[in-house]
Amino acid sequence: MKHYFNPMSRGATTDWMLKELAVPCEQIIVDIEAGENKAPAYRHINPMQKVPALVDGETVVTETAAICAYLADKFPGKGLAPKPGTFERGVYYRYLFIAGNTLEPAITLAALGLEHSEPGSAGWGDMSRIMATINELVPETDWALGRQFSAADVVFGALLDSSVTFGLIEASGKVAAYVERLRSRPAYQASHVALMDSVSR
Numbered sequence: 001m002k003h004y005f006n007p008m009s010r011g012a013t014t015d016w017m018l019k020e021l022a023v024p025c026e027q028i029i030v031d032i033e034a035g036e037n038k039a040p041a042y043r044h045i046n047p048m049q050k051v052p053a054l055v056d057g058e059t060v061v062t063e064t065a066a067i068c069a070y071l072a073d074k075f076p077g078k079g080l081a082p083k084p085g086t087f088e089r090g091v092y093y094r095y096l097f098i099a100g101n102t103l104e105p106a107i108t109l110a111a112l113g114l115e116h117s118e119p120g121s122a123g124w125g126d127m128s129r130i131m132a133t134i135n136e137l138v139p140e141t142d143w144a145l146g147r148q149f150s151a152a153d154v155v156f157g158a159l160l161d162s163s164v165t166f167g168l169i170e171a172s173g174k175v176a177a178y179v180e181r182l183r184s185r186p187a188y189q190a191s192h193v194a195l196m197d198s199v200s201r
Contacts, residue, residue, distance in 0.1 A: 001025045004045065004053040006032050010064045011052035012191055013158040017068045017151060019187035021078050065096050065155045072151040080151045088145050095137065095144045095152035099159040106130045107159075111168050131169065134160065138178045149185075157182040 003018060003025050005011025009032065018025050030036045030051045037049045046053045046062045054061045054070065061070045072081035082088035106124040109115060119126035137144075138160070144152045161179050163169040171179065182188055 002028055002055040004028045004030050004042070004055070005051050006030050007191075007193075008032075009051050010158075013064050013154060014052040014054065014067045014071075016158065016188055016191035017071055017080075017154045019191050020080060020149075020154065020185070021071060021075050022187075023071075023075055023078075063100070064158075065100050068151040068155050069096055079148065080154075082145060082148070082150065088148075091145060092150055092152045095156040098133070098137070099156045103130055103134065104159055107163055107168050134169070134175060135172055138172075138175050140174060143181075153182065 001024070003011075003014060005015055005027065006029060007015065011030075015027070018027075030042060032051070036042060037046075037051060042053075043049055045055060045060055048062065050062070052062070052064060052067060054067045056070075056074070059070075061067050069081070072078070082092050102124045105122075106127055107130065110127050115126060116122040116124075119129075124130065137156070139146075143149045144156060157178065160169075160171075160175060161182055164171045164176070164179050169175075183192075
């Protein structure tokens with residue numbers, strides 16, 4: 001497997017996932033500032049010219065949640081995804097996909113001082129509903145699936161972590177505690193060294 005990423009991008013999330021799995025993978029840093037993501041060879045992998053991307057033989061996977069879901073299913077013995085067809089699998093999917101599909105668009109717009117002119121018709125609604133949803137979904141203790149840490153925590157948790165770090169959302173006590181639990185994981189710390197260093201400067 002080849003993992004194309006940049007530690008100062010959403011690739012930090014997929015790098016975290018790989019470190020949770022502790023599986024062999026060739027890590028390839030894409031220098032975005034130098035425009036390596038726009039080179040023809042990389043555009044062939046991801047026409048969006050974004051990182052991360054995962055290449056596993058003939059399989060190419062882009063999008064953070066998709067990469068994490070793919071990896072969790074590829075290595076079922078690592079226990080980072082519940083079994084298909086179970087109640088837990090449905091919960092898992094919800095956390096995996098609400099982050100990028102619903103929460104991030106609204107948070108990004110709000111950070112720019114913007115809001116959809118008709119939030120009721122937008123797939124992500126408005127920030128009041130976003131924050132209510134976040135506070136509802138964040139677990140009081142442990143992880144999204146209870147005691148089982150999963151790829152859902154990597155994807156959902158990474159969005160909350162970055163949003164709190166960069167002041168994009170105001171964290172309730174429950175959200176702040178969940179983020180701290182995530183940050184205490186050795187795999188998180190190993191994958192976020194560059195990002196934490198840049199924030200602390």
